[in-house]
Amino acid sequence: MSKLRYALYTGCTARESTPELLSSTMAVADKLGIELILLDEASCCGASHLQDFDEMLAYTLNARNICYAEKMGLKLVTICNTCQLNTAMTKHQLDKDPELKEKVNAKLAEVGLEYKGTSEVQHFLYALIQDYGLDKVREKVVTPLSDFNIAPFYGCHNIRPSELHEHSTGGENPYNPTSLDSLIEALEGNTVDYESKNKCCGFHVDLQAPQTSNALTGTALLDAIDNNADMIVTPCPLCQLNMDLKQHSAGKQLGRDIELPVLHMPQMVALALGCDEKSIGLKYNVTKATQFSK
Amino acid sequence: MIHTEEEVIKEVLHLNEEEHRPDFAHTRKVKVKVFRFNVETDYLPYYKTYEMKVSKDELILDLLNRIKWEHDGSFSYRRSCRHGICGACAIKVNGKAVLACKENAQDLVKIFGNELVFEPQSQKRAVKDMIIDKSDFWEKHAAVKPYVEATVDPRPTKETLMTPTKAEQFLESDYCIQCGACHYSCPALEVNEDYLGPAALVSAYRFTIDPRDEASEERLELTSQMGIGVWDCVKCNECVEACPKEINPIEKITKLHNMQFEQGIAKRNVATKHAEGFVRSIKKYGYLDEQDIVMYSEGLGVVKHMSEAIKMIKAGKIHPFDVMKKKMPRSKNLDEIQKLIKITQTNKL
Ligand code: SF4
Ligand code: SF4
Ligand code: FES
Numbered sequence: 001m002s003k004l005r006y007a008l009y010t011g012c013t014a015r016e017s018t019p020e021l022l023s024s025t026m027a028v029a030d031k032l033g034i035e036l037i038l039l040d041e042a043s044c045c046g047a048s049h050l051q052d053f054d055e056m057l058a059y060t061l062n063a064r065n066i067c068y069a070e071k072m073g074l075k076l077v078t079i080c081n082t083c084q085l086n087t088a089m090t091k092h093q094l095d096k097d098p099e100l101k102e103k104v105n106a107k108l109a110e111v112g113l114e115y116k117g118t119s120e121v122q123h124f125l126y127a128l129i130q131d132y133g134l135d136k137v138r139e140k141v142v143t144p145l146s147d148f149n150i151a152p153f154y155g156c157h158n159i160r161p162s163e164l165h166e167h168s169t170g171g172e173n174p175y176n177p178t179s180l181d182s183l184i185e186a187l188e189g190n191t192v193d194y195e196s197k198n199k200c201c202g203f204h205v206d207l208q209a210p211q212t213s214n215a216l217t218g219t220a221l222l223d224a225i226d227n228n229a230d231m232i233v234t235p236c237p238l239c240q241l242n243m244d245l246k247q248h249s250a251g252k253q254l255g256r257d258i259e260l261p262v263l264h265m266p267q268m269v270a271l272a273l274g275c276d277e278k279s280i281g282l283k284y285n286v287t288k289a290t291q292f293s294k
Numbered sequence: 295m296i297h298t299e300e301e302v303i304k305e306v307l308h309l310n311e312e313e314h315r316p317d318f319a320h321t322r323k324v325k326v327k328v329f330r331f332n333v334e335t336d337y338l339p340y341y342k343t344y345e346m347k348v349s350k351d352e353l354i355l356d357l358l359n360r361i362k363w364e365h366d367g368s369f370s371y372r373r374s375c376r377h378g379i380c381g382a383c384a385i386k387v388n389g390k391a392v393l394a395c396k397e398n399a400q401d402l403v404k405i406f407g408n409e410l411v412f413e414p415q416s417q418k419r420a421v422k423d424m425i426i427d428k429s430d431f432w433e434k435h436a437a438v439k440p441y442v443e444a445t446v447d448p449r450p451t452k453e454t455l456m457t458p459t460k461a462e463q464f465l466e467s468d469y470c471i472q473c474g475a476c477h478y479s480c481p482a483l484e485v486n487e488d489y490l491g492p493a494a495l496v497s498a499y500r501f502t503i504d505p506r507d508e509a510s511e512e513r514l515e516l517t518s519q520m521g522i523g524v525w526d527c528v529k530c531n532e533c534v535e536a537c538p539k540e541i542n543p544i545e546k547i548t549k550l551h552n553m554q555f556e557q558g559i560a561k562r563n564v565a566t567k568h569a570e571g572f573v574r575s576i577k578k579y580g581y582l583d584e585q586d587i588v589m590y591s592e593g594l595g596v597v598k599h600m601s602e603a604i605k606m607i608k609a610g611k612i613h614p615f616d617v618m619k620k621k622m623p624r625s626k627n628l629d630e631i632q633k634l635i636k637i638t639q640t641n642k643l
Binding site for chain 1: 521525527532542563573580592606623627633635
């Protein structure tokens with residue numbers, strides 16, 4: 001197999017409050033021999049909020065991001081569910097609606113760009129599974145995660161709406177997703193089956209409706225705890241932030257103590273592949289994963 | 295020549311012998327676990343399990359009928375049209391919202407395996423088995439004025455015409471059959487009883503976009519209210535997945551958001567500033583300034599995030615003393631982004 005090459009769209013979070021996401025992603029790619037080229041020209045995807053204010057502006061900025069992957073002739077790979085949704089949704093709308101595409105391209109022409117629709121958009125989790133292959137990941141495991149019960153938390157924006165993601169996820173069913181479970185199994189971890197695994201973490205209303213956000217985050221965390229999870233793992237940094245940071249306030253609202261490490265998907269892979277401590281970056285997690293401290 | 299009824303059916307449907315016989319080769323044994331509850335006699339709900347042979351063409355409604363006809367006549371569920379049009383037969387199977395009369399049983403076996411669990415749309419609203427008290431749904435529906443409000447000339451001299459472009463703007467929101475599948479799949483509604491929910495918001499959009507309607511402003515005011523309106527949607531997309539009519543409720547919610555700004559109805563509050571604040575950051579850095587967006591949106595309210603901010607500082611996630619924003623990433627070719635914002639942005643707060 002020739003070396004896999006992708007344009008990596010980092011999103012904002014991986015460059016700001018979750019640097020461990022970017023460093024562990026790069027470390028995993030390095031170990032597996034995948035080449036990730038940073039899409040440094042890219043802007044914020046609007047995190048599903050910009051489109052509420054000005055939908056056309058959100059389409060234009062996201063289309064611009066895709067243009068740069070197209071220029072390199074590479075697939076655009078994301079490491080955040082919300083980046084994935086917004087980028088894939090822009091692509092979907094532009095590809096199916098020539099009128100919209102023309103409007104957006106009229107704007108992009110002003111800065112010398114054109115959206116063509118030639119680059120695929122895929123989350124790194126699914127690139128690992130579909131392009132690289134879990135069998136090959138399994139071969140590279142040096143520290144099996146067999147001592148841990150790991151609860152997969154899928155995050156809404158990678159799996160819903162399924163019509164939009166079907167292609168890039170290889171047909172993941174949002175009511176019974178399996179990809180993250182199979183990744184955990186490939187790393188020889190024990191998967192935790194719990195109802196909340198495909199539910200919402202509440203992140204997006206954290207500012208305006210903290211009660212809603214806390215209730216959803218807390219319910220998911222408690223569900224994992226009640227099913228004997230040692231940790232949660234998620235492909236979305238926004239889920240990770242909300243679930244990692246809000247344990248105290250969610251616990252207070254729901255009347256129970258909550259303490260459970262929440263890892264980024266690439267952090268978990270990096271641990272199993274024996275990447276160095278610095279790039280795994282566990283020190284940045286608010287609720288410490290003490291299981292891994294030597 | 296006289297034909298039997300069977301012959302006529304075969305003739306009309308072009309069926310050959312093979313097709314006319316039940317397809318035993320593709321029949322599967324399925325365990326159906328059914329939620330049972332009678333609000334008048336039961337203290338708690340319970341489940342009953344039925345082993346059934348399910349042929350490849352059977353719908354969930356066929357299985358509901360068989361449970362009632364072959365096993366327990368007291369089993370209760372709603373159905374009327376059997377054509378995916380009345381919305382009465384909506385239930386949940388293994389947590390997935392379905393219209394019983396549209397959903398093929400074996401398709402669900404493919405997703406969930408040989409055990410199917412039938413439950414009402416909302417267990418806490420269960421009245422009898424699959425039947426729920428849907429009054430909260432209808433209250434929310436009524437609240438958005440789900441009708442055209444217009445001063446109509448009693449003796450019109452010409453037709454009110456709807457152009458194709460105008461009709462397209464409905465985005466098929468007028469296809470809603472009020473089945474409640476989205477409403478009872480919405481997690482925001484589950485934890486916030488005041489939230490109008492996806493179905494009512496679809497209706498709000500449907501009538502607000504109607505060119506004959508005169509209550510648009512009123513509806514936009516209502517649906518922009520904090521605690522009940524569009525700002526309380528958590529963006530989980532459960533409603534999109536649940537809708538049997540492929541209406542995509544969150545798409546209409548996004549349109550309502552945009553219309554608030556377009557029509558100058560949006561008031562400055564934490565939610566509207568949060569949405570608008572993205573432009574402010576992206577203009578400066580290309581990226582979102584995660585600290586600034588919280589401070590800008592919250593204003594003085596930012597103090598309530600203190601304890602979390604301290605946790606983030608301790609973990610090295612944020613850098614409060616980086617006043618020169620040295621640690622803030624900046625997109626390459628930022629000037630392109632700034633220009634695109636300048637020539638594309640139309641909405642204001
Ligand atoms: S996207 Fe919004 S309206 Fe739809 S189910 Fe989720 S919270 Fe409810
Ligand atoms: S929007 Fe779809 S799911 Fe919701 S009530 Fe209407 S038809 Fe049912
Ligand atoms: S019975 Fe009318 S929609 Fe199913």
